[in-house]
Amino acid sequence: MITEEKQLLFERQAEIAKALSHPVRIAVVNFLKDGEQCVCDIAEYVGAERSNVSRHLAVMVNAGLLSYRKQGLKVIYELRCPCILEFFVCIGGVLKQQVEADRRLLRAL
Amino acid sequence: MITEEKQLLFERQAEIAKALSHPVRIAVVNFLKDGEQCVCDIAEYVGAERSNVSRHLAVMVNAGLLSYRKQGLKVIYELRCPCILEFFVCIGGVLKQQVEADRRLLRAL
DNA sequence: TGAGTATGTGAGTATATAATCACATAGTTA
DNA sequence: TAACTATGTGATTATATACTCACATACTCA
Numbered sequence: 644m645i646t647e648e649k650q651l652l653f654e655r656q657a658e659i660a661k662a663l664s665h666p667v668r669i670a671v672v673n674f675l676k677d678g679e680q681c682v683c684d685i686a687e688y689v690g691a692e693r694s695n696v697s698r699h700l701a702v703m704v705n706a707g708l709l710s711y712r713k714q715g716l717k718v719i720y721e722l723r724c725p726c727i728l729e730f731f732v733c734i735g736g737v738l739k740q741q742v743e744a745d746r747r748l749l750r751a752l
Numbered sequence: 753m754i755t756e757e758k759q760l761l762f763e764r765q766a767e768i769a770k771a772l773s774h775p776v777r778i779a780v781v782n783f784l785k786d787g788e789q790c791v792c793d794i795a796e797y798v799g800a801e802r803s804n805v806s807r808h809l810a811v812m813v814n815a816g817l818l819s820y821r822k823q824g825l826k827v828i829y830e831l832r833c834p835c836i837l838e839f840f841v842c843i844g845g846v847l848k849q850q851v852e853a854d855r856r857l858l859r860a861l
Numbered sequence: 862t863g864a865g866t867a868t869g870t871g872a873g874t875a876t877a878t879a880a881t882c883a884c885a886t887a888g889t890t891a
Numbered sequence: 892t893a894a895c896t897a898t899g900t901g902a903t904t905a906t907a908t909a910c911t912c913a914c915a916t917a918c919t920c921a
Contacts, residue, residue: 653782657778664769664770665766667879670762683897689754693897694880694898694900695879697898697899702878708846713887716898717888717897729838730839734769801911802869803911804909804911824918824919827868
């Protein structure tokens with residue numbers, strides 16, 4: 644049985660995973676890992692419409708992944724917690740294991 | 753600029769995150785971390801319809817998170833890569849940091 | 862063989878998400 | 892003040908996702 648607290652935790656964890664479940668948002672994290680950036684530059688890096696990027700950023704702020712500050716005309720976003728980068732290490736483990744499996748499959752052909 | 757390879761990587765990473773972006777699927781990982789289980793028991797643990805759980809499991813298999821084997825009437829699922837559990841450590845870091853921020857906010861009231 | 866059990870799937874519906882365009886807002890600078 | 896720039900948002904549309912119910916499949920065991 645899942646306790647009510649566990650249920651809440653699962654929902655919160657799922658929300659964070661969802662905030663990372665889009666290629667554009669993954670790209671954003673990758674771009675911001677080296678330091679804060681304005682929307683303009685983020686949009687150029689990820690190669691998407693500014694308004695679209697704006698919405699993706701809002702999703703990530705809502706999930707608690709990003710914070711932002713205004714500086715003149717610009718709005719500058721940064722990773723709220725560098726620990727999110729461990730996510731890529733974790734996912735990397737899964738991907739490596741998949742590639743290994745594919746390789747074994749290939750050899751069996 | 754994002755290279756074509758990076759783009760592919762981001763898509764793959766997003767896909768894995770998406771497979772973890774639902775409370776039921778998070779619950780499944782939590783249940784399976786102590787060992788393989790059949791659909792029946794998984795459904796009871798997560799508290800959802802069997803057919804619904806079946807679909808969630810299919811999503812996770814597709815993403816490469818789970819593997820399964822048939823044993824008589826039952827189909828038994830297990831984590832394909834325990835490294836996925838690091839995901840919770842990572843997410844835990846983000847959540848802790850959010851709770852800290854909330855606490856600071858509360859003190860400021 | 863026939864009843865029973867575990868699982869998966871088709872079809873339908875409701876809801877959520879993503880993308881785009883046009884426009885609003887806010888700050889800048891001449 | 893007026894033109895300009897960076898950003899966010901409303902409205903719309905297309906697509907994806909989640910869920911449910913009924914049913915098909917596959918295996919078990921009497």
